Amino acid sequence: MKEMKELEREIEQRKELRILKNLKKNKKTNKQLLNWNEWLAGLIDGAGKFTLSKSGYANLDIILGIQDIDCFPDIKRQFGGKIKRRNGLGYVRYRLHRLAGILPLLACVNGHIRHPRRQLEFEQICNHYNIASKIPDKLTSENGWISGYFDAVGLFEFSTEQDQLYLAFRHKINPMLDEIQKCLGVTLPSDVCSCENVTLYNISKKNWLRFYEYFKKHPLRSSKKKHLVLLPKYYELQTDTKDMQNLEVKQNLWKQFFKTCTATMKELEKEQKDAQFHIHMRIKSEQNQFITWLAGLLDSCGNIMLSKKHVSGNIEIKLKLKDHECLEKIKLKYGGAVKVSRTGTRYRLNHQEGLKFLLEDINGQIRLPVRLEKFKEVCKKNEIEMKHPDKELRLDNSWISGFFDGVGSIVINQTTLENKKQLVFTFNHKNIHILLAIQRILGGNIYINTNIQSGKYKYALYFTSKEEILRLYDYFKKYPSRSDKNKRIGLIPQYFDMQTLMLSITDNQLHETLWKKFLCQWDYKAIDEIHSGEILKQKAKLK
DSSP, X not given: OHHHHHHHHHHHHHHHHHHHHHHHHHHHHHHHHHHHHHHHHHHHHHHEEEEEOTTSOEEEEEEEEGXXXXXXXXXXXXXXXXXXXXXXXXXXXXXXOOHHHHHHHHHHHTTTOOOHHHHHHHHHHHXXXXXXOOOOOOOOTTOSHHHHHHHHHEEEEEETTTTEEEEEESOSSOTTHHHHHHHHTOOOOSOOEEETTEXXXXXXXXXXXXXXXXXXXXXXXXXXXXXXXXXXXXXXXXXXXXXXOOHHHHHHHHHHHHHHHHHHHHHHHHHHHHHHHHHHHHHHHHHHHHHHHHHHHHHHHEEEEOOSSOTTOEEEEEEOGGGHHHHHXXXXXXXOEEEEOSSOEEEEEOOHHHHHHHHHHHTTTOOOHHHHHHHHHHHHHTXXXXXXXXXXXXXXXXXXXXXXXXXXXXXXXXXXXTTOOEEEEEEEESOHHHHHHHHHHHXXXXXXXXXXXXXXXXXXXXXXXXXXXXXXXXXXXXXXOOSTTHHHHHTHHHHHHHHHHHHTOOOHHHHHHHHHHHHHHHTOOHHHHHHHHHHHHHOOBOO
């Protein structure tokens, strides 16, 4: 008990020290967070849209030029959502519709939305979720809203013909200009030039410098920040060439400056192409991962059939009830139907168009001999030339991840060693050759499983050593499990940290308390322990 009290006292002292250290940081952090929220509200006001679907789901869409994609990763990291390139249009879209992300976002921008149209959309969403929408305070130069709004609809335009610098907005009618002018104390002239939804404002140096000072406080996050850097150079050159008599030198200096601007534009264009390429490659990589994962899942717990009713073929995959989201993702891509029952969940696809699409995708990825025979028959019926998989199984794709989601398990066994908790990774299957192929690249031991309760599996590939389990953890970090098991895989480093910590604790009561807390995170179930314990007791190792 003394040990436990001393440990608790030490933890409290550490907490107090941490709080004291962070007191000064908190003010700065809170201010930065507020500025970010204001910037996000400005971005939404300029390029976003809130909508409410007929089924009662809230959506947020923000559309920017592909060169401004850097605005989105922070938003996605904070709230989730998807970033998608709009093919052929040079735009990229951020979309958020999950309630777990929408509600925190509403809380962040509440009281910062200013555009009249966006306020109406925002109020509708807030009313739907019974949230009180706040009226924004008066806009000041300490507020980061203008920065976000400019990232969305603002532009810097250099005229090579008139040596003139323009401030530009993409909206012909801009209801926010009066508020921006009052906030920064600038005057945007009424004699403006408008074309193709872009409005140019020829403003004075004094007003430009006010904008510049504001953006120094509240930095731009889009590609426009590169043009902002050129503002001081522009006015410096304007001063140097004002009284210059030699026209040739004057023209050369301005040419050189505009050459820098052009170089910046070319750099932005290159960045735009690079961004498009990386987005394309990322999407392609994600698609390939999904396809190889699906092939592994189909090999482990799927079935490919031909019947009189479904002449083109029929595909079925059965999983546990808690893994129904895996099957929903397949349904979203290929169609089909997901049926939930007390015992589990089943995915079935027999629609010819979706079936053909799926067969073409997984062609060359199916490995199990039994599944390959049926796959060949279904391919023949659908006039698809069947491809054979590579001879050797590799770790550079998601096949093992899919196979594990179908027949794998990860449990903490409390009966293997006295007073110790043993982490066990398992692959169970009738086909020993598949398990041997996994063993060759990941290690582990193969046992004969003679347990009556789980008699449908003949062999079990087990991983119990720390080195092998960490190797598996590294693989799943690259190619994650898409089932409920991924939660436990993420806790592997914490499990080994707990084991190290337990070596230094002699108090049994404290020992049990800490393990109970960890097992609550793990979602521990006694049935997992019984199954893995009984199988391990067999220890009938294959030679």
